[in-house]
Structures are given as structure tokens and as C-alpha cells.
Amino acid sequence: MSRRMNSSLVARVLPPHKEAEMWSPLRRLRTVLPWSVGLVLCCASVVAAQGTGTVRGTVTDAVSKRPVDGVSVFVTGTDLGTLTNSLGQFQLNLPAGQVELRVRRVGYGTTSRKVTVTAGEVAQADFEVSQVAIGLDAVVVTGVGGSAERRKVPNTVATINTDNLRNAPVVNVSEQLAAREPGVTLLPSGGLAGEGARIRIRGAASLSQPNEPVVYVDGVRVDRSGGWGDFVGTGGGGNPSRIDDINPEAVERIEVLKGAAAATLYGTEASAGVIQIFTRTGSRGAPRFDFTTEQGVSNFPNGRYEPNYGFARDASDPLRSYTRLNSFYGLSLQPYQVFSRPFVTSLFETGYTSNYSGSVSGGTAAVTYYVNGRFQHENGPWGAEQLGPARDFDQKAQGSASLQLFPADNVKIRVNTEYVDAHHETPSNNNNIFGTISVALFGHPERAECFAGSLPTGTGNCTVNGNPNGPIGPGNPYGSAAFATERENMQERLRQDAKHFTGSINVAYQPWQALSVEGTLGVDVVNQVSSDFAPFGYNVDQTIGFDPEGYKFLDDRTRREITAEFKATWNRRLGDDFASTFVGGGQGFIAKLEDAAGSGELFPGPGLEVIGAGALQTSYERFLETVNVGVFGQEQLGYKDYVFVTLGGRYDKNSAFGRTSQGVFYPKAGISFVPTSMPNWGNSGITSRFSTLRIRLAVGQSGLQPGAFDKLTTYSPLASVLGPGLAPNNLGNPDLKPEITTEWEAGTEIGVLHDRAALDFTYWKRVTRDALYPRQFAPSGGFRNVQLSNVGRIDSHGLEINVTGLPVNRPSFSVKVFANAAYLHEIVTSLGGAPPLKVGGSYPRYRNFVKEGYAPNSLFGAKLVQPCSQRPAGATYACLAPGQNPYDLNGDGNFDTDADMLAWLAVPRTLSSMLPIRVDENGNGDFLDHYLGKSTPDWAGSFGMSATLFRNFELSNVFEYKTGNYTITNLTFAFRNSNAVIGRNSRRAATVEATITNPASTAQQRVDAAKEWLKLRALTPYDGLNQNENGKFLRWRELSLTYHVPGAVASRRLGLRHISFTVSVRNLALWTGYTGIDPELNEYGRGGAGSDLGGIDNNFGEGIDAFGLALPRRITFSTRFGF
Structure with a gap:
């Protein structure tokens, strides 16, 4: 009877030649649920008529004596089984006779015992389980066709038991996956609310097709x-x-x-x-x-954002003159003095x-x-x-x-x-x-004003002027x-x-x-x-x-x-x-x-x-x-x-x-x-x-x-x-x-x-x-x-x-x-x-x-001419002799010496006129084809610990790291350091530009600034130059502390099975x-x-x-x- 009803059920769920119906899950459920109820009613008498008995028990930790939930309790060699509840309790209705019960759970050793089941009676079978660092008896399902003990599976199947993450600072499945298994990498793109992460397993298996793993939920x-x-x-x-x-x-x-x-x-x-x-x-x-x-509360790390820098000009530039800026900000600036404002972090909140x-x-x-x-x-x-x-x-x-x-x-x-x-x-x-x-990252503090075309008086910034919610009318705050x-x-x-x-x-x-x-x-x-x-x-x-x-x-x-x-x-x-x-x-x-x-x-x-x-x-x-x-x-x-x-x-x-x-x-x-x-x-x-x-x-x-x-x-x-x-x-x-x-x-x-x-x-x-x-x-x-x-x-x-x-x-x-x-x-x-x-x-x-x-994600770009001592033997591309610099500022066709630079920089100059000289190592005329590193690390992983303190406290933390030939493209600072319009507002770039353009600077100060400019110049036609950095890091990903109220207190005084309190931090x-x-x-x-x-x-x-x-x-x- 069961076999016929199963066949009928499948036939009803997948009617032939009715593909349109397959797209309606609610319609299918309306079909499935009546049949499911019918199965229960039709088979209830069969279940009751069999000679069965009951086995009850509790599974506890062998050391702490606490109940262990989520333990699989089953009859060896069969599919008969159940899971323990939050009190570690289980109950099984089994055919009369002697059976072997086995219990297993990820993180615990497997144990078993024989139990005699008598029809109509209740048998008691309690178990104690011990924590282990390895468990080959754990059952896996994915990739093995059915279910199998890990000892039998010849390949890697990683298992993440979310019960172990119950007190961790995770709010979604991506965070449940992050920093758990070697070879499984989560790639977040930023810190906005609800932002997802890409997933990579063992790098890239394809050049053009998706490298995201396939995801199943319950099959x-x-x-x-x-x-x-x-x-x-x-x-x-x-x-x-x-x-x-x-x-x-x-x-x-x-x-x-x-x-x-x-x-x-x-x-x-x-x-x-x-x-x-x-x-x-x-x-x-x-x-x-x-x-x-x-x-919970969240905040961005303010220390990772450098303020916006600029420098005051003289009276020839009314918008950026030191007199207007002193009046606007309430400062005491002098011409060409560098100053900053925290434009970006001022936009943050808790x-x-x-x-x-x-x-x-x-x-x-x-x-x-x-x-x-x-x-x-x-x-x-x-x-x-x-x-x-x-x-x-x-x-x-x-x-x-x-x-x-x-x-x-x-x-x-x-x-x-x-x-x-x-x-x-x-x-x-x-x-x-x-x-x-x-x-905001591109903002120049010397350009800030409240109203377009006007030079406001008074101190403070643009969000005042009698309106706490922002500037009145057009402005550039x-x-x-x-x-x-x-x-x-x-x-x-x-x-x-x-x-x-x-x-x-x-x-x-x-x-x-x-x-x-x-x-x-x-x-x-x-x-x-x-x-x-x-x-x-x-x-x-x-x-x-x-x-x-x-x-x-x-x-x-x-x-x-x-x-x-x-x-x-x-x-x-x-x-x-x-x-x-x-x-x-x-x-x-x-x-x-x-x-x-x-x-x-x-x-x-x-x-x-x-x-x-x-x-x-x-x-x-x-x-x-x-x-x-x-x-x-x-x-x-x-x-x-x-x-x-x-x-x-x-x-x-x-x-x-x-x-x-x-x-x-x-x-x-x-x-x-x-x-x-x-x-x-x-x-x-x-x-x-x-x-x-x-x-x-x-x-x-x-x-x-x-x-x-x-x-x-x-x-x-x-x-x-x-x-x-x-x-x-x-x-x-x-x-x-x-x-x-x-x-x-x-x-x-x-x-x-x-x-x-x-x-x-x-x-x-x-x-x-x-x-x-x-x-x-x-x-x-x-x-x-x-x-x-x-x-x-x-x-x-x-x-x-x-x-x-x-x-x-x-x-x-x-x-x-x-x-x-x-x-x-x-x-x-x-x-x-x-x-x-x-x-x-x-x-x-x-x-x-x-x-x-x-x-497959290697970086290529421009490089400056380097000293000849760094050129490989046999190479013939251009290089710098001792005392030379990768400039030809005076246009004589030769690399500049310090003396050449001192002469040319005896008067104020502009950074736009100071173009470093690129190298073409392979002589093909392409200055942007030099290998600069790769954007995936050689090594990635995590480490951490969990501890039980004074029986009722749990402490856990996780650290995550990436290292080894790991290069990040810092395009943010490539712009902030180099772009003539929306950049040059980092501390180093603003200082260099102020020194080069300041009539009061000495020639030597300008030469020193010009050499610093070699470390900042980026973007076209220098794409790839000065924008790549070693990206290795160690991040304290998770920390949590949990207090479990003792069971006796929770049950007798509060009427609860359990209660716990946790404080946790992520990142x-x-x-x-x-x-x-x-x-x-x-x-x-x-x-x-x-x-x-x-x-x-x-x-x-x-x-x-x-x-x-x-x-x-x-x-x-x-x-x-x-x-």
C-alpha cells in the first residue's frame, strides 16, 4: 500500500505535460499536504498494531555532566533514529527485541549499548559522551549519494555545526561560513548594511563561468x-x-x-x-x-580614514586664500600651510x-x-x-x-x-x-563654502549658518x-x-x-x-x-x-x-x-x-x-x-x-x-x-x-x-x-x-x-x-x-x-x-x-626606471646610473641629476609639469605590461579557541589572516595622491604640492618634495604605478562571552528550560x-x-x-x- 501511495504522490507532484504548474509552489503544496495527511491517517492503525516498546534516555557530557542536544540516537544498521532535544533527552518507539543503540554528534566520540525492548513497556538508556578533536564516525550526506560515515568517504567533506556558533556574532549564512574551513574563502566587498560576500572554494576553477559554488538547501x-x-x-x-x-x-x-x-x-x-x-x-x-x-551597535573604524588635506593659498586665489579659510574655519593659517578636515568620518554615525x-x-x-x-x-x-x-x-x-x-x-x-x-x-x-x-574622499577643505559664488563670513563649517540640517540653498560644504x-x-x-x-x-x-x-x-x-x-x-x-x-x-x-x-x-x-x-x-x-x-x-x-x-x-x-x-x-x-x-x-x-x-x-x-x-x-x-x-x-x-x-x-x-x-x-x-x-x-x-x-x-x-x-x-x-x-x-x-x-x-x-x-x-x-x-x-x-x-588575477602596469644595480645581467633596457633620477625636467634628453633638479626647481613649479620616466623592460613599446603581483594570497586561514570557565561561562574567539604574495590595488589613495582635480588631498600629496608651489620653499626642499612625488604619482599614463601594496592582514574576527544561568535556577525560579546572556563583537x-x-x-x-x-x-x-x-x-x- 505504501509503495502504491508513494508512486501516486510522485505522479501528482509531477504531472506530465503540465510544466506551467511546476512553477507554482503553493499549488504543489496544496496537492502534497492532503496526501501527506492521508498517509498519516491510513497508516496510524498499522503503527499502533505492531508490537513496539519505547526507549527513553538522556545524553550528557562525560565531563561537565551537562545535557547534550542535537545528538543522533539510532539503531545500528537501520534508519531508525532521532535527535536529542535541548535537555539531552530522546525517545524512540522500536519493535520488540534486543537492539544496539548508538549515539554520535560532531565534536563528540561515538558510543553504543545494547537495549532490550519489550512490547508496551519503557526501557531506560542513558549515555555519556566525551569531546574529541576528531570524529570519523560522523555522518555526511553531500557528495556520497546517500549518507555515510566520514571514515568511508575518500574525499574531503567539511562540516560546520551551527550549534557551535550559537553564541557567535553571526547574523547570516555568509558569516556562518566565514573563517571556519581551510580553502573556503569569503570575499566581502565592504561594510554597508546587508552587504553580501562572494564565496571561493580552492580559488578559481573557471576563467569565464561562475566560480561561486552551487548551493543546496535540504536537497x-x-x-x-x-x-x-x-x-x-x-x-x-x-x-x-x-x-x-x-x-x-x-x-x-x-x-x-x-x-x-x-x-x-x-x-x-x-x-x-x-x-x-x-x-x-x-x-x-x-x-x-x-x-x-x-x-547591537556598529561603527566604522575612524582610524582607517585619513582626513582630507589641503593647503591655503595667498590672496591671488580668493576661494582658497588663507584669509577666507581663517574666517571660515576659525583657524590661523599662513599661505601654503597644510591643514585638514575630517570630511569622511563626519558622515559616520553609530x-x-x-x-x-x-x-x-x-x-x-x-x-x-x-x-x-x-x-x-x-x-x-x-x-x-x-x-x-x-x-x-x-x-x-x-x-x-x-x-x-x-x-x-x-x-x-x-x-x-x-x-x-x-x-x-x-x-x-x-x-x-x-x-x-x-x-567625500575627493573633497578639498580649501574649496568648502556654504553658498555658490559667495565667501561667507564667520567661523564653523557649512552645516551651520542657522540651519542645523545643512546649508541653505546651493553650496559646497x-x-x-x-x-x-x-x-x-x-x-x-x-x-x-x-x-x-x-x-x-x-x-x-x-x-x-x-x-x-x-x-x-x-x-x-x-x-x-x-x-x-x-x-x-x-x-x-x-x-x-x-x-x-x-x-x-x-x-x-x-x-x-x-x-x-x-x-x-x-x-x-x-x-x-x-x-x-x-x-x-x-x-x-x-x-x-x-x-x-x-x-x-x-x-x-x-x-x-x-x-x-x-x-x-x-x-x-x-x-x-x-x-x-x-x-x-x-x-x-x-x-x-x-x-x-x-x-x-x-x-x-x-x-x-x-x-x-x-x-x-x-x-x-x-x-x-x-x-x-x-x-x-x-x-x-x-x-x-x-x-x-x-x-x-x-x-x-x-x-x-x-x-x-x-x-x-x-x-x-x-x-x-x-x-x-x-x-x-x-x-x-x-x-x-x-x-x-x-x-x-x-x-x-x-x-x-x-x-x-x-x-x-x-x-x-x-x-x-x-x-x-x-x-x-x-x-x-x-x-x-x-x-x-x-x-x-x-x-x-x-x-x-x-x-x-x-x-x-x-x-x-x-x-x-x-x-x-x-x-x-x-x-x-x-x-x-x-x-x-x-x-x-x-x-x-x-x-x-x-x-x-x-x-588568473595577476596585476600588470607601469614601473619607473630603476637603478642599474637592480637590472638583471644581460638586460639592455634603460636604467639609472648612480646620482641619476627618473626625471628629465629640463628636457635635455638625459636623466636628471640632483644638480639638474636643483637648477630646475629654483623657482616654484606645478606637479603636472613633473612627469617621471617609465621603463619598457621588454622593448615592445607597452609601458603598462610589467608584472606587479597578484590579488590572491598564497596562504589564508584562521585560528582561535573556545573555553568553558567556572562551569557556566563560555568564551570563544576567532582570528582570520591572509598572507604571502598578496597585493592590493589601493586605487583610493592613487586618486587622493595623484589626481590633479579630485585628488592630491592626502597628507603626503598636499605637503608635496604645497612645497613645490610655495615661493618661500628652497630649491632643496623642492627637490626633496619631487623625490617624494615619485612615490605618489599614479593614474594615466602611469596606471599600476604607486597603487599596489602588500595586503597581508590579521583580523580579530569574532569574540564572544556567554553566561549560562544554572539549570536549577532557570527551572525553579524562572520556569525556563534554559537562559543565557551573551556579549559578542565582530571585526x-x-x-x-x-x-x-x-x-x-x-x-x-x-x-x-x-x-x-x-x-x-x-x-x-x-x-x-x-x-x-x-x-x-x-x-x-x-x-x-x-x-
Whole structure:
């Protein structure tokens, strides 16, 4: 009966030839839920009729004697099991007879005991578990087809248990991932509220396609994009991540597959790694309510922002004269005296955050449930709201629910839903002339005035003059020299509203002990509406020239993805020594993206805020649909529980493959050897020193498909005076196929001192062949755009090291420490004869390139002529003899000596006339092709500790670092040091310019200033010069202190199961030699270079510090309690 009903259920959920119905999750749930209820009612009598008994118990920590929640308690060799609740309690209804119960939890050793179950009676079975630094008995699911103990899996599967992060200063899934696992790197772009981070696992697996890992939630693929859609942009920062829509309070654990060797069974699109998020489920027992309240404040680190510098002039320059500035600021300046004002930090404020979360869970033998609701609110530390309506704001209302039904002992049905309603606002930012922070960084204090064309009297700054909210009428309160004023840019409002639904149903059926089948059907739907609006007359200071009559850009993006999977697992013994596990099944995805947008510019008057009111209107629409179907199989053969051999593969077909490209097969193989499970291991000699030892080796393939239309020849509509027409767009390539990534990894896990200390070591090597890369074909064919081709190759290898220890483990005092490190080396081996590509296209300031023979994000640019002592032997390019400088100021065709410079600088000069001499080392006439470093570090990792003090206090912290050949592009100071109009306002640059132009300076002072200018000159035609710095850093990422009220006090006096209080800090401190704003800043945020996550900019636009906001320090106070 159960089998027929399962088949019927699948048929109802996936009706043939009704694709339109598949896009409605609510309609599908209306179908599923009645059947689920029917299953419960029909099978209730069957459950009651069986001869069953009950096993109850409590799991406690062997040292502290505290209850341990989230422990898996199960019958050995079966799928019968449950989880302990927050009191460490569990209850199982089992068939009568003798069973072996086993308990396991990440971070604890596994233990078991035999229990006799008597029909109609209750048996008691309590367990004590001990903390360990290594656990090979932990079960993983991702990448193994079903579920398997870690000891049997030949590749790396990282597990992040969020129970260990319960008191950590994290507010989203990105922060749950950050600084946890070697090889998993989060790349934030800045410190605006709600800003997401890009994710990289073991560097870059592709040149042109997305390097973001695929993300699953409870077996369903979800939207992993970010940003604002195709038609709205912020300048690069403030981009939300759709992954952060996931409710972090509902996440139970996260599993990460780090590469193709582990992700083979996920097939095409998995070569960049896989992240699988498992949400919480209920357990049997009375309803349990848990609540969390959190209040916090945040602020930007003021010390990272150098004030705006300038210098006074004499009476010949009335605006910048020392007399006006003395009157304006109340100072006592002299001509050419350098002074500063804190324009940027004056726009900061103390941000405020609040989070409220509540959940209820419980259940019976027939059904368990878990429901959670969360409200998150953040008003970030970017202020300036007195200047205009733009805000730094993020708000989410999140809800999730999980329902597990047990209509029979061998049937489990799980229904999961998650929904978020998000609202996000950000000011225009980063490398953007409409960014308020950008214009503030460019401000010149000597140019500041309250009213255009007037020289106000009195002291103070421009925000006074009788109006505490800002200047009256047009003005320039922050000394903007070009583009716009801060007040004008703050009139622009960037807003986004998103609704995100994820739903799934999973049915597991075990007809007999050796065979189990499982099916999952799910949908992920995102509707995201973004807008960029400036009102009529927003040029309040009469400076900005772009559409002063106002504008509105609107982008409506909808993405739907359906996931369907079916698999069967067959377990069997092959004699006394061998055990076989075979997994086979199929998986399919249908992803549909629709992006419709439009704009209206030049409103006829105030009060109009709709696109249709603009005199100049445009429209845009994009539609993509991709289908991927694959079948997979895997055989794992175990010998005496200490040798496990795995063979498997997956065959995929994808709608993006070219017409001549057939499906692709991805194989995998691996072996895991656990010597410590061998008989007589450890009886004598060196073997007795190892409590756990495992050696593993794995190899596998995965792929990445081209874009949906890359294989097709396409044309673009063309409007002309002669009427509508078509223009060539994409050349097309019917031979396009997925790029193939082959990876192998070898590693070992070692536990010593009874597993109180552990080492996990992995070496991996990866080759991506047939890498998709954009090539330019002959324009004479009519197609001028680049075309993707399978011509590239990337070679990479690395190390991952993780050390964990429990040096102290006592009831009143325990300490756990960890440290990890990941080494990365990657090189572009071939581009198939295609030329290099540069991040940012024709914009010359970004110097990140994809170039053969170098790391895929290497930096190239200008260099000055260096002393001959630094020129390699045999080289013939120009160099400096002793006493020479890289100048030819007098124009005699020779490098200047100090005497030449003294003579030329005997009178005041301008910096614009002082051009240093560049070198051309290879003699090809290109002065900008010199290697300057790379923007990814050799080493990255984290370390920290957690401790229990006086039984009831918990202290934990995490440090994160990056180091080794790590170069940051400090474009912020390249502009502030060098640009003649919107720069030269750093302390060093203002001092140099004041010295060079001051008639009172001596010639020697000017010569010294000219030599300092060699260290500051940047930008065209010196792109890359003086803008790159060592970016290594150490950041105190997390610190938290928690007090747990003793259980007796909580229960007897307060009537609560538990209550705790936590104070925590995120981004507490930064140690770095980097002189820019923040070494973790980046111009390109998540999805900021394209909503599809791929492309050269999104993949390799890293390490570009361009007028952003530093990561803020966030201090939070939280209370957790339950009853």
C-alpha cells in the first residue's frame, strides 16, 4: 500500500505535460499536504498494531555532566533514529527485541549499548559522551549519494555545526561560513548594511563561468546570485546576497564539498564546489519554545580614514586664500600651510541592529515539527541622512517550517518551507562619481563654502549658518571639486524588495533493511524588484549635471528553479569480511530567469516618481531557461571496516551544450584506509601513539556549462531612421561543450592522546581543460562581439591543514583550540592563442589580467626606471646610473641629476609639469605590461579557541589572516595622491604640492618634495604605478562571552528550560601594514559585475580598494531562553 501511495504522490507532484504548474509552489503544496495527511491517517492503525516498546534516555557530557542536544540516537544498521532535544533527552518507539543503540554528534566520540525492548513497556538508556578533536564516525550526506560515515568517504567533506556558533556574532549564512574551513574563502566587498560576500572554494576553477559554488538547501538548488539585477547598479558595494536570505537560526549544519574530486555526483556546474545547507527538524516530545533577542551597535573604524588635506593659498586665489579659510574655519593659517578636515568620518554615525527569533518544536511518534520565525533589522553606521534621504539599511522577515511524517516504520516524509521578505537600501558608493563616500574622499577643505559664488563670513563649517540640517540653498560644504556634491548624491535612493520562497518534499521508503529509496522535489523562487530614483531638481547645489530633472531606473528580476531527484541505496554483506553499498539515481534541474526593466528620465516637475513620467524612456527584457538532467551511480566496497574503495560517476545532458556536443560523463574513484580499525592495532610500538589514523585518496571530474545562448548565432534589434532592423550580436558555436575539471586529492587524519589532539592534512591538484574563454573572431565576418570557445586551461594545486586540540577538559574549566591554513597556487596554462583580458574592460585603472603563464588575477602596469644595480645581467633596457633620477625636467634628453633638479626647481613649479620616466623592460613599446603581483594570497586561514570557565561561562574567539604574495590595488589613495582635480588631498600629496608651489620653499626642499612625488604619482599614463601594496592582514574576527544561568535556577525560579546572556563583537581589531581603508574591501561586490555571477570582472576583480567603506565593528548583546 505504501509503495502504491508513494508512486501516486510522485505522479501528482509531477504531472506530465503540465510544466506551467511546476512553477507554482503553493499549488504543489496544496496537492502534497492532503496526501501527506492521508498517509498519516491510513497508516496510524498499522503503527499502533505492531508490537513496539519505547526507549527513553538522556545524553550528557562525560565531563561537565551537562545535557547534550542535537545528538543522533539510532539503531545500528537501520534508519531508525532521532535527535536529542535541548535537555539531552530522546525517545524512540522500536519493535520488540534486543537492539544496539548508538549515539554520535560532531565534536563528540561515538558510543553504543545494547537495549532490550519489550512490547508496551519503557526501557531506560542513558549515555555519556566525551569531546574529541576528531570524529570519523560522523555522518555526511553531500557528495556520497546517500549518507555515510566520514571514515568511508575518500574525499574531503567539511562540516560546520551551527550549534557551535550559537553564541557567535553571526547574523547570516555568509558569516556562518566565514573563517571556519581551510580553502573556503569569503570575499566581502565592504561594510554597508546587508552587504553580501562572494564565496571561493580552492580559488578559481573557471576563467569565464561562475566560480561561486552551487548551493543546496535540504536537497534543493537555490539562487546563489546577488546584486541589483541587470538594470540597476550601486557602484559595486551594498550588494545583497540571496544566500543570506536563508534563516541562520533554522540552519542545523552546513556541508561543503571543496572540488571536483568530491562533487562528481553533482555533475555539471559543480566544479567550483558544492555547499549543502541542512535545516533543523523537530524531535518527539512536548512543544519546546525557544527565543532569542539581540540588540547591537556598529561603527566604522575612524582610524582607517585619513582626513582630507589641503593647503591655503595667498590672496591671488580668493576661494582658497588663507584669509577666507581663517574666517571660515576659525583657524590661523599662513599661505601654503597644510591643514585638514575630517570630511569622511563626519558622515559616520553609530549603527543599530536588532534581531528577534522564536521557534517551537516537538512531535509524536507519527509526526514531528519545527517552526521558526525571525525578524532582522539593521540601520548601518553610514550616516549623512541630514544631507538627503539615501540610507544604509537592511531588514528581513524570515520564516521556516519543517514537518516530518512517519506513516509507517519504513516510511518518512519531510516537508520543508522557507520564506523571506527582504527590504534593502544603500547609498551609491565605491568607484562611482555619484557615490557620496567617493565624493567625500575627493573633497578639498580649501574649496568648502556654504553658498555658490559667495565667501561667507564667520567661523564653523557649512552645516551651520542657522540651519542645523545643512546649508541653505546651493553650496559646497565638503569642498567637492567635480561631478557632484555630497548633498546631491544623497538625494539618490537605491532600494530593493525581495521575496524568496524555497519549498521541498522528501519521501524516504525502506521496503526492507538492505534497500532504501528516496525522492526529493523542490522549488526555489525569487522575485526581486530594484529601483534607482533621483527626484526632479535633485541638483540642490547646482553642481551635478546628469539629468537634473530626475530619473528612475527599475529592474524586476524573477528566478525559478525546480529540483527533482530520485535515488536508491542497496546495502549488503558479501561474506564476513566485505560490505557493499550501491547508490544509483537521477537528478534534474529546470532554471528560468526573467529580468524586465525600464527607465524614465527628465521629469517635467516635482512629485513624479514613476517611469512613465519621464520624457526619455527605455525598456529592457531578458529571458533565460536552462535544463540539466543527469544519472549517477556509485559503488562503495568495504573490507573489515577499515578499507573502503569507492567507484562512481555521473552522465549529464544540458540544454546549453552545443548541437554537436553530446552528453558528458564524469567519473570518480577513491580509497579510504583506517589502520586504527585493524585488529591488534596499537598493541605495541609506534602504533600505540595513534588513537585515530586514516589515509585517503580520491580523484574525480566535474564540469561547468556555457551560458544558455552562447552556442547560438544571435542578432540584436536595431532602430534607425530607415526603420527597424537587425545587427549581428553573438557569433555562435555549435561545438561548445562544458569545461572539464579533473581533481585529485590525498590526505590523512591523525588523532593522538585519545583523540584529544588531531591533524587533518590534504594535498589537492586540479586541472581545468577546455576552459571556456571569450575570443575575438575576424570582424569582417560581421560579428564584433567576443565568442566563448573551449580553448583555455588552468592548473592549480594547494594544501589544507587543520589542527584541533583539547588541552584541558575538566568540569569547571575546558579549552578547545584550533588553527587552519590553506595554500593556493594557480596558473593560466593556455588561452589557446587568444589575447589576455583585463578586469574592467577599457577602464585603465584596474590592472587585474587573465594572462597565460600567470595567476588568473595577476596585476600588470607601469614601473619607473630603476637603478642599474637592480637590472638583471644581460638586460639592455634603460636604467639609472648612480646620482641619476627618473626625471628629465629640463628636457635635455638625459636623466636628471640632483644638480639638474636643483637648477630646475629654483623657482616654484606645478606637479603636472613633473612627469617621471617609465621603463619598457621588454622593448615592445607597452609601458603598462610589467608584472606587479597578484590579488590572491598564497596562504589564508584562521585560528582561535573556545573555553568553558567556572562551569557556566563560555568564551570563544576567532582570528582570520591572509598572507604571502598578496597585493592590493589601493586605487583610493592613487586618486587622493595623484589626481590633479579630485585628488592630491592626502597628507603626503598636499605637503608635496604645497612645497613645490610655495615661493618661500628652497630649491632643496623642492627637490626633496619631487623625490617624494615619485612615490605618489599614479593614474594615466602611469596606471599600476604607486597603487599596489602588500595586503597581508590579521583580523580579530569574532569574540564572544556567554553566561549560562544554572539549570536549577532557570527551572525553579524562572520556569525556563534554559537562559543565557551573551556579549559578542565582530571585526574587533585589524593588524596590517596596508595603508588603504581596508585590505578586504573590493570594488566588485556579490553579483556586482553581472547578475549571472560569471565573467572576467566577477571572477577576477579582486583586491581593488576603490572608495569603499571599511568592515564595521559590531557589538551585540543577546539573550537566549526556552521553556
